[in-house]
Amino acid sequence: MARVVPRLSFVLVALCLAGAAHAQSCPATLPAQGAPIAAPLPVFPADNWWNTDISTAPVDALSPAYIAWIDPARQVHPDFGAGQGANAVYGFPYAVVNGAQPKWPVTFEYWDESDGVNLSTGQGVPFYPLPQNVLTSVGWVEGGPPATVDLRGSNDRHILIVDCTNRTLYELYNVWFSSQQNRWYAGSGAFFDMKTNNRRPEGWTSADASGLAIFPGLVRFDEAANAGVAEIQHAFRVTMRNTNGHVYPASHTAGSTSGALPMGARLRLKKNVNGVDPVTRTNDPAARKIFRAMQKYGLIVADNGSDMYISGTYDVRWNNDVLNPAFHSLRASDFEVVQLGWKPSAVPTMTIADVAVAEGQSGTKAMTFTVRLSAASAQTVTASYATSNVTAVAGSDYVSAIGSVSFAPGQTSRTISVTVKGDRTRESAETFRVTLTNPVNTTLADGVAAGTITNDDLIRTGGTGQKTVRAPAAVRFEK
Structure with a gap:
């Protein structure tokens, strides 16, 4: 895996980011290789870059040129499967451990961009929960043989570890355990919570050249082949023969080949x-499920390797005779390339303000409610609205209204008008509601407004020396 000279200093990640309050379900037998991951799924938050719906994201202006650079006829290949034997482990194995798994220090080549390092010495501290199986068993380390076999010069040799108690992830690249020195x-x-x-600090690598986590971008058997999982809810890791810089969500550059895609670029399967x-x-239902995820969540360029190689987990249950064709x-x-560096805009919130008007002694007048967005949106924003009685009565005090309010891209303020009827009846202030519903491309921060009709007719008190007083003001009701 190509690397560049590290430039940022290391910030040590605390060992206890997640406590017992975040405990998750764990397999009955631990450590476990390739065990299903317990809910909630996907494994990172729903708004994480791996889990972002890109089905409506804009296409990059240079998409045709990037596809031409790859070669339009290039076949997509599953870089995972069901190989057998010590040297035929295809894809990424991963281990599941619990929070009690003993932790080891690791000596790193790129120590100033790695987690679990003493800043003053550059040496590793006990941090990585490496199970004994990675030292003794085939299929726990990428490439096949246990970590005691030094294959760093010919294989990436990743180890991926999920702590199911704390829901944390540890990933190592180019691993070897020296039995003679008893050192990793x-x-x-x-490390990822x-x-x-x-996100990794800008300029940092991870166990992947892009600086991204590997595990959340893998095609996992327990998702693809499980009929109980309706759809896969994340993007997949893909490699290219060369790359050129990096864009969000990647943090690290590992190449400068002109015309190539940057690390972090997204590709989307056309519909x-x-x-x-x-x-x-x-x-094949499993392959169809994977392809639908490519249409909704896409592929993220995460490493240098072979063009259009999709990463997945090592699992002997994969059927390569079906998977490969x-x-x-x-x-x-x-495929098409999504606009480089694209990320969804923050969804604005919508509010509607209360209004009060004097009713008038005859005729009608408009009561204007202002609806606002917290920020301009690049998309059209809409919501439905409808009036309802509180103490005011539709038909006699105001005219009921129902409709929708729409914000064109860039707009942040719109109005809704409700007709109020005037009269000479002496009465207290009356209220009705305007309620917003069915928000599109927004969320409702305050979706209910009070419309207060204040009385402007004089009320006389009895007795000698009569005087006039105004009708009482309205009392604010709970929304």
């Missing part, structure tokens, strides 16, 4: 290619 070595290492969207949905090119039915030309 690795190129780099990273899967309950947060914490229509020559009038046909490419998902239908295979009848299904993936090979897709070509690079079936």
